[in-house]
Structure formats: structure tokens, C-alpha cells
Amino acid sequence: MSSTQTPAAEEIAAGGRINPPENKFTSWLSHLLADLGKNGIFLALLAVILFFAVVTDGILLRPQNISNLIVQNGYILVLAIGMVMIIIAGHIDLSVGSVAAFVGACSGVFAVTWGLPWWLSIIMSLAIGALVGMWQGFWIAYVGIPAFIVTLAGMLIFRGLALVVLGNANIGSFPTEYRALGNGFLNNVFGDLDLDPLTLIVAAAAVVALIVGQFRTRAGRQKYGQDVEPIVWFVAKLVLITLAIGFFAYALASYKGIPVTLIVLAVLVLIYGIIMNRSVFGRHVYAIGGNRHAAELSGIKTRKTDFLLFVNMGVLAALAGLIFTARLNLAGPKAGDGFELEAISAAFIGGAAVQGGVGTIGGAIIGGLIIGVLNNGMSILGLGIEWQQAVKGLVLLLAVAFDVFNKRRSGGK
Amino acid sequence: MTTNILEMRSITKTFPGVKALSDVTLDVGRGTVHAICGENGAGKSTLMKVLSGVYPHGTYTGDIVFEDEVVEFKDIRDSEAKGIVIIHQELALSPYLSIAENIFLNNEQTGALGLIDWNKTNHEAAKLLARVGLKENPTTKILDIGVGKQQLVEIAKALSKRVKLLILDEPTAALNDEDSDHLLDLILHLKEQGITSIIISHKLNEIKKVADTVTVIRDGQTIETIQKTDVTEERIIKDMVGRDLEHRYPDHTPNIGEEIFRVEDWTAHHPQDPTRVMVDNVNIDVRAGEIVGIAGLMGAGRTEFAMSLFGHSYGSKISGKAFMRGKEIRTRTVSEAIGAGLAYATEDRKHYGLNLLEDIKRNIALASLDKLSSNGLVNDNEEYKVANDYRKSMNIKAPTVLAKTSKLSGGNQQKVVLSKWIYADPDVLILDEPTRGIDVGAKYEIYAIINDLAAQGKGIIVISSELPELLGICDRIYALSEGRITGQLPIEEANPESLLKLMTMEKPR
Numbered sequence: 001m002s003s004t005q006t007p008a009a010e011e012i013a014a015g016g017r018i019n020p021p022e023n024k025f026t027s028w029l030s031h032l033l034a035d036l037g038k039n040g041i042f043l044a045l046l047a048v049i050l051f052f053a054v055v056t057d058g059i060l061l062r063p064q065n066i067s068n069l070i071v072q073n074g075y076i077l078v079l080a081i082g083m084v085m086i087i088i089a090g091h092i093d094l095s096v097g098s099v100a101a102f103v104g105a106c107s108g109v110f111a112v113t114w115g116l117p118w119w120l121s122i123i124m125s126l127a128i129g130a131l132v133g134m135w136q137g138f139w140i141a142y143v144g145i146p147a148f149i150v151t152l153a154g155m156l157i158f159r160g161l162a163l164v165v166l167g168n169a170n171i172g173s174f175p176t177e178y179r180a181l182g183n184g185f186l187n188n189v190f191g192d193l194d195l196d197p198l199t200l201i202v203a204a205a206a207v208v209a210l211i212v213g214q215f216r217t218r219a220g221r222q223k224y225g226q227d228v229e230p231i232v233w234f235v236a237k238l239v240l241i242t243l244a245i246g247f248f249a250y251a252l253a254s255y256k257g258i259p260v261t262l263i264v265l266a267v268l269v270l271i272y273g274i275i276m277n278r279s280v281f282g283r284h285v286y287a288i289g290g291n292r293h294a295a296e297l298s299g300i301k302t303r304k305t306d307f308l309l310f311v312n313m314g315v316l317a318a319l320a321g322l323i324f325t326a327r328l329n330l331a332g333p334k335a336g337d338g339f340e341l342e343a344i345s346a347a348f349i350g351g352a353a354v355q356g357g358v359g360t361i362g363g364a365i366i367g368g369l370i371i372g373v374l375n376n377g378m379s380i381l382g383l384g385i386e387w388q389q390a391v392k393g394l395v396l397l398l399a400v401a402f403d404v405f406n407k408r409r410s411g412g413k
Numbered sequence: 414m415t416t417n418i419l420e421m422r423s424i425t426k427t428f429p430g431v432k433a434l435s436d437v438t439l440d441v442g443r444g445t446v447h448a449i450c451g452e453n454g455a456g457k458s459t460l461m462k463v464l465s466g467v468y469p470h471g472t473y474t475g476d477i478v479f480e481d482e483v484v485e486f487k488d489i490r491d492s493e494a495k496g497i498v499i500i501h502q503e504l505a506l507s508p509y510l511s512i513a514e515n516i517f518l519n520n521e522q523t524g525a526l527g528l529i530d531w532n533k534t535n536h537e538a539a540k541l542l543a544r545v546g547l548k549e550n551p552t553t554k555i556l557d558i559g560v561g562k563q564q565l566v567e568i569a570k571a572l573s574k575r576v577k578l579l580i581l582d583e584p585t586a587a588l589n590d591e592d593s594d595h596l597l598d599l600i601l602h603l604k605e606q607g608i609t610s611i612i613i614s615h616k617l618n619e620i621k622k623v624a625d626t627v628t629v630i631r632d633g634q635t636i637e638t639i640q641k642t643d644v645t646e647e648r649i650i651k652d653m654v655g656r657d658l659e660h661r662y663p664d665h666t667p668n669i670g671e672e673i674f675r676v677e678d679w680t681a682h683h684p685q686d687p688t689r690v691m692v693d694n695v696n697i698d699v700r701a702g703e704i705v706g707i708a709g710l711m712g713a714g715r716t717e718f719a720m721s722l723f724g725h726s727y728g729s730k731i732s733g734k735a736f737m738r739g740k741e742i743r744t745r746t747v748s749e750a751i752g753a754g755l756a757y758a759t760e761d762r763k764h765y766g767l768n769l770l771e772d773i774k775r776n777i778a779l780a781s782l783d784k785l786s787s788n789g790l791v792n793d794n795e796e797y798k799v800a801n802d803y804r805k806s807m808n809i810k811a812p813t814v815l816a817k818t819s820k821l822s823g824g825n826q827q828k829v830v831l832s833k834w835i836y837a838d839p840d841v842l843i844l845d846e847p848t849r850g851i852d853v854g855a856k857y858e859i860y861a862i863i864n865d866l867a868a869q870g871k872g873i874i875v876i877s878s879e880l881p882e883l884l885g886i887c888d889r890i891y892a893l894s895e896g897r898i899t900g901q902l903p904i905e906e907a908n909p910e911s912l913l914k915l916m917t918m919e920k921p922r
Binding site: 226278280284299 | 723724726746747748750751757759764765766767768769770771775778779780782783786789790791793794795797798801813833
């Protein structure tokens with residue numbers, strides 16, 4: 001964390017004087033530094049975007065490419081949401097790529113081979129994901145086998161089952177509605193215009209909701225006498241976020257509109273953000289990851305929580321499998337290869353701790369976006385897959401090393 | 414050559430802010446068994462760590478004379494080279510290696526090319542095992558033998574290092590009666606072979622059985638050294654506790670009501686070894702507004718009792734009944750226990766009490782999230798307010814409740830743990846070592862909080878290894894020994910002597 005906070009912490013430890021001398025400037029500075037510390041990962045994303053924007057001569061930021069970035073990485077971001085929750089609780093899931101492939105194959109059978117309606121195929125596929133999650137959750141939570149082993153086994157089991165379901169062939173040509181999950185755009189409601197108005201309206205609504213929400217949170221805190229950040233800094237941040245959303249919306253609007261994948265993602269981020277930040281269940285997940293014994297002795301049902309986390313991961317892995325299959329319009333044996341590693345990387349780049357107890361949904365999403373921008377930027381540059389792999393590995397290592405270094409410096413555990 | 418193998422002269426050892434040993438003198442006769450007694454925290458283990466080089470020369474003052482030679486150990490290897498071997502309470506054996514491998518760990522029996530000579534290793538190990546009377550194959554893995562036999566392996570390991578002075582720290586604390594007897598016989602047997610032993614023990618009958626000389630340590634000072642013929646239980650107990658009860662406890666006027674909590678025939682077994690009874694038919698009761706103490710030496714089963722009661726968090730094959738206000742309650746899970754009005758604040762804050770990654774606010778709320786939430790969503794403004802109220806009322810020293818608990822001092826961490834349980838609003842609080850690792854000022858505050866809770870009509874059970882603390886704050890004290898309640902004393906009749914007598918009372922054999 002910031003250097004201004006370290007002496008304060010020492011004073012607490014010594015049981016001595018508590019409050020450092022305060023004036024307007026130091027309080028300003030401490031808020032700024034605290035925010036930079038908290039949002040360091042966000043700055044890293046900006047740096048990566050800027051870097052590739054420059055070296056690709058702006059191709060990275062072209063409307064079409066921005067739209068592609070979301071669609072190409074949607075399934076990784078979906079997985080990262082579930083993965084970071086698992087990691088916060090102190091587990092890991094190596095099976096998500098195989099589960100995505102297995103569910104993708106099942107959905108192929110439902111929607112193409114059997115010709116079931118697209119919506120029923122999707123529901124049945126998600127249910128299979130839940131069943132897979134229950135299977136793994138049972139072994140982990142109730143039998144007590146480490147998640148690493150159970151999901152390593154799952155990685156093999158479900159890859160194998162995916163091949164069995166596919167019967168050594170690709171299943172392809174999905175119904176249009178199904179394909180929308182990976183390829184569709186919400187647009188042209190108001191006719192075919194250069195700038196899609198719906199996209200802009202949705203973005204404006206999102207900005208208004210954000211600003212109202214932030215002001216209400218702030219007012220609530222003030223009512224309870226809590227410390228809030230200076231109004232200038234608060235407003236400045238909102239302006240920056242508004243500009244970023246505006247730019248992003250403009251890019252989407254001038255291309256094809258809002259990708260369906262983005263809508264799915266936005267809904268997930270909203271729901272899971274609330275779950276992890278505000279819900280009792282989320283508190284339990286953090287408590288279990290932070291200190292399992294203490295959580296147990298506080299009356300938390302740790303097994304049930306673990307079980308539900310894996311069921312949830314199964315459903316999200318199924319969703320990722322559907323999005324990927326829809327995008328390729330093909331359920332194939334190679335689907336989902338290496339997804340688990342990208343999702344795990346996203347969570348760790350986004351600040352999750354290997355020992356558990358620490359991590360955020362937002363961090364995992366940003367971590368996933370960093371990986372996405374790296375993939376995309378390096379592809380534009382024409383870098384081969386071999387170099388892309390190496391660079392991503394290096395980024396993961398450096399991100400976690402930076403985190404470890406930061407924690408050591410601040411004297412945290 | 415004198416008759417003393419070891420003389421420790423005027424040993425003083427200070428830790429930041431604490432004088433752990435002050436001018437301690439210890440003379441150990443060659444070929445004798447020398448017992449060291451003292452309460453928990455008296456300084457026995459510190460003294461042995463000084464002797465064995467765990468605390469190297471230069472970190473203490475005073476001289477150690479071993480075999481008529483002033484020695485200055487830099488680490489434990491130095492002392493082992495001279496023939497001083499310490500066997501700690503926590504055995505230092507690697508469970509997945511064989512007996513022979515453990516015996517010769519870091520002292521491997523090598524042959525040509527520096528490779529391990531397994532025949533020699535196992536043969537030598539077998540000879541050592543015969544000396545300690547352990548009939549096991551040297552290739553058996555440590556995890557396949559019981560803790561009593563593991564203790565013997567430790568001694569065999571010491572013998573392999575040509576031990577002259579063997580130090581045993583509470584060697585029988587984890588053993589059953591048969592294993593204990595065997596170990597004590599072995600110590601006497603080694604004495605015949607000329608090996609001197611120092612044995613640290615609480616158990617007075619044990620000391621009487623093996624020791625030639627007893628030295629009592631209290632508050633980091635030598636009280637006296639007694640020859641075998643003069644040893645009496647009364648004398649040792651008096652030496653161990655004879656400290657003034659200063660005015661370290663807030664005034665407490667008990668206002669005791671009806672019985673609020675009762676436990677009947679509570680029995681629990683060791684979690685891994687279901688044949689070992691850890692809590693043996695415990696019956697206790699607590700009345701509203703009463704502070705009840707549980708006194709017991711290390712290993713008496715205090716924490717085991719409390720944790721087995723609180724959601725079966727410890728042990729196996731647990732039986733017995735618990736009643737809250739005369740109505741039987743179920744405590745099979747922690748949430749059941751909390752729901753029935755019980756709370757348990759652990760003796761080990763860092764491992765069992767707090768989530769050190771989180772802030773004060775979330776730690777206080779953790780056991781009572783139901784109160785702070787509707788439809789599964791936590792009201793974090795309300796949470797902040799609740800935590801902030803506790804920060805003020807409990808005097809938790811932190812700038813805000815958003816401070817991480819890992820940054821707090823021990824006393825303030827303990828106040829966070831207590832806040833958590835007080836907010837859960839139980840009828841009965843079990844406080845396990847509530848002031849362990851806390852400075853004197855914070856202790857006083859904790860005692861005041863305990864009094865306050867009793868005044869609100871709650872039943873309080875305090876488990877403590879510090880007798881003065883129990884005598885200072887309790888209305889009634891139970892004594893626990895070897896998992897059994899050996900008696901209870903109202904505070905008027907309780908004193909260190911009477912309590913220690915009950916705490917060291919052993920099972921009729």
C-alpha cells in the first residue's frame with residue numbers, strides 16, 4: 001500500500017498515538033495513494049492498452065477491434081468470475097476448460113443432433129454444468145479431497161466425456177438464436193444508422209445509474225459518520241469513468257452495436273459483484289479463505305459454502321462453453337483447451353492471493369482484459385502463438401511477484 | 414572434578430519488555446535426575462533453551478559450566494556436540510521416515526562414496542532401540558507407532574549422539590499411564606548407565622518417583638532446590654505459587670442468579686486415537702451473573718472440553734448433555750451452539766479466532782451476519798456502525814474499524830474477538846485464556862469487560878492457566894486434571910495451594 005500509511009500502522013501496533021496529523025492536503029494525498037494502490041491493476045490495464053495502441057498505430061482502439069476484444073475474450077471473463085471466487089476460498093479449479101468443452105459438445109447434441117429449441121438446449125446445458133459442479137463439489141467439500149486433485153481428475157474425465165459425446169466428429173451449424181450468444185449484436189432497433197442510438201442510450205443509462213449509485217453510497221456512508229473521500233477527487237473519478245464508458249460506447253455504436261456477450265458479462269459482473277461485496281454468502285467465502293478454522297468456529301458452514309462454489313463454477317464453465325461454441329458455430333474436441341490457465345491467470349493478475357482470502361470480481365475481470373489485450377495486441381503485431389504464450393506467462397509471473405513484493409513492503413501477512 | 418556435571422550461574426535473559434529469567438542458578442549433579450518445576454510461563458523452557466543453545470551465547474548474561482568448562486553455545490549443534498540433548502514437548506520427528514532414518518537424521522551412517530549404508534543404519538538403530546526397550550523394527554515409519562514409542566525414538570536418537578545430559582520437556586504430557594511409567598523407568602535405567610537427566614514436569618508424583626533433586630522456578634527466578642528426602646507436595650506447590658496477588662483485578666461484586674447452563678457427563682476422545690479419553694465425564698454448572706473458572710495444567714483437557722462442547726469442534730466419540738436454562742440443547746455444530754446461546758472465544762486468536770486478512774469490522778460481524786442482513790445482503794453501513802460502537806466501548810485502539818486485524822496488538826485483537834462474541838449476544842461465554850499474550854494494562858480492561866458481562870446476567874466460563882487470574886476474577890473455580898473434574902471450590906476457599914492440589918490429583922490407579 002502507500003508509503004504514507006505505513007507509519008500509521010506502526011503506531012497502532014505499538015498501541016500508541018493513532019491519528020497522524022491531518023490537513024486537507026495530506027488527506028487528499030492519502031486518498032489518492034490509497035486509490036492508486038487499490039486500482040494499481042486498473043492502471044496496469046491502461047498502460048497495456050496505451051502501449052499496444054501506440055505500437056499498433058491505433059489499430060487496437062479501432063471500433064471493430066474493441067468489439068472483437070470483448071467477444072473474443074468473453075468466455076475467459078465468465079470463467080474468471082467463477083475462478084476468482086474459488087481461489088478466494090482457497091481452492092483451485094483445473095477442470096473448467098474440459099467442462100466447457102463437454103458442455104459445448106452436449107449443447108451440440110441438444111441443439112443440432114436432436115434439434116431441440118435453442119432455449120431448451122441452453123437451459124439443459126447449464127443444468128449439466130451444475131451437475132458437474134455438484135460432482136466435483138461433493139468430493140472436495142464432503143469427502144475432503146483437495147480441489148487440485150479433484151479438478152485435475154475432472155480435467156481428464158470431462159475432456160474424455162466431451163470426446164465420447166462428440167463421437168470423434170465436430171457438431172456444427174447451430175441455430176441463429178443460439179449463435180447470438182457468441183456472435184450476436186443488439187442494434188438497429190432504430191434503423192441502420194452510422195452511430196447506433198441504442199448503444200449510446202444504454203451507455204448513458206449505465207453512466208446515470210453509476211453516478212446515482214455512487215452518490216447514494218457516499219451519502220449513506222456520511223450519514224453513518226464514516227470517512228469519505230474528498231468531493232473533488234470523488235467527482236474527478238466519476239468524470240474519468242464517464243469518459244471511458246463514453247469512448248467505449250462510441251466505439252461499439254460506430255461498429256455493430258452492443259455484443260450479446262457483453263450484455264451477458266455485464267449482468268454477471270453486476271450480480272457477482274453484489275454477491276461478493278454485499279451478500280452473506282460472499283462474506284462467508286472471504287472468511288473461509290482468510291481463516292478456515294476461525295470461520296468454522298464462527299458458525300459458518302464451510303462445507304456447504306465450498307460445495308456451492310463448485311456448483312457455481314460448473315454453471316459458469318457451462319456458460320463459457322456455450323459462448324465459445326456459439327462463437328465458432330462448432331462444438332469440437334479441442335474446445336476449451338487451456339481455458340483454465342487463462343482464467344486462473346486472470347484471477348491472479350487481478351490481485352487474488354494464492355493462499356486465499358483475497359481477490360475481487362472486478363480485479364479478475366481486469367486481469368482477464370489484460371490477457372485479452374495482450375492476445376489481441378500481439379496478434380495485430382503478427383507475433384506468433386509461441387511468443388504470445390511466453391509473454392503471457394511472464395506477465396502472470398511479474399503481476400504476482402509485484403503483489404507479493406507490495407505486501408511484504410506493507411508488512412501484511 | 415566436581416560432582417556437578419552442569420552449573421548455570423546467574424543466568425539472566427530478557428526479551429523486549431520482559432525479564433524472562435533473572436539471576437537463575439542451577440546445579441545438576443553428575444549421574445542424577447534433576448526435576449525442574451514451575452507454573453506455565455515461569456521460565457523453565459526459556460532456561461532450557463538457554464542451556465541448549467537455542468538462545469545463543471550473548472543473548473543472555475551469566476555463565477554455563479558444563480563438565481568443569483565454561484561453554485558458549487552458538488546453536489543447538491554446539492550443545493549437542495558436547496553431549497547435551499533436549500527433547501521438546503512437540504516431538505521433532507519426521508512422520509514419513511522410518512525409525513532408523515529419524516534416529517540418524519543429519520547424522521547419516523554413510524559407507525563408500527558418502528552414500529548411506531542402510532545395513533549399518535538399521536543395525537545401529539536396532540541396538541539403540543534395544544537400549545531404550547522399544548521392540549519395533551527400525552524400518553517402521555514414525556506415523557505407524559504411537560506417541561509413547563515416538564518419545565522413545567527421540568531418546569534413542571539422543572543416545573546416538575552420545576548424550577551425557579538429557580533434557581526432557583514435559584515428556585509425559587501426551588502419554589497414557591502405561592507409556593508414562595515405561596518412560597520414567599527408562600530414565601532411571603539411563604541413570605544407572607551414567608546419563609544425567611533434567612526433567613521438566615508438572616506432575617508431582619512423577620517427580621517424586623524419579624527425581625533426586627528438585628528445583629522450583631517461579632517468575633523467572635530460582636526459588637529453591639530441594640533434595641529428594643525433603644520433597645513434599647505441599648512444599649513444591651507453595652514454592653510454585655507463593656506470589657503476592659497484587660491489585661491487578663477490578664472490583665467485582667457478584668450478583669448471582671439462577672442456574673443458566675449445565676453440562677452433564679461430557680466425555681470426548683482424542684480425534685485421531687479414539688481410545689484416549691481426553692475429556693472424562695465432566696459435570697459443571699454456571700449460574701446467571703456468575704464467573705466460573707476452570708483451572709488445569711497444560712494437557713488437562715481444558716480447551717478440549719470447551720471445543721468439544723462448542724459444536725463438536727474437537728475430538729471424536731463425544732457424549733454427554735448440555736442444558737441452557739434447564740432445557741437440553743444441541744451443540745453438534747457451531748451454528749447450533751451459537752443458536753443455543755453459547756459462545757467460545759479461543760485461546761489461539763491467530764489460528765482460530767481472527768481472519769487476519771480482514772478488517773476489524775468484518776471480523777466483529779462474522780458470527781452475527783444474520784442480524785446485519787436482509788434477503789442475504791449485508792447492510793455494510795449498519796455493520797460499520799456496530800463495529801464502530803464496539804471500537805469505542807471496548808476501547809480498541811485503531812484509527813478506524815477498517816484497519817486490518819493483523820496490524821493490531823494482541824490486546825486489541827482480543828478485544829475484537831470478544832466484541833464478535835458479545836455482538837452475537839450469547840447467554841454463556843466460554844473464554845479460553847482470555848488474556849494470553851496481552852500486556853498488563855489490556856488485561857485489566859479485559860477483566861473489566863468480563864465483569865461487565867457477568868453484571869448483565871450472562872454466565873461466564875473462564876479457562877486459564879494463570880491461577881492468580883482465576884483467583885482474581887472468578888466466583889467459583891473447577892479444577893480439571895487428566896480430563897476429569899477433580900473438584901470445585903468457591904472463591905472463599907480457593908487458594909493456589911488448594912487448587913494445585915486438585916489440579917495435580919491423578920486418576921486412582
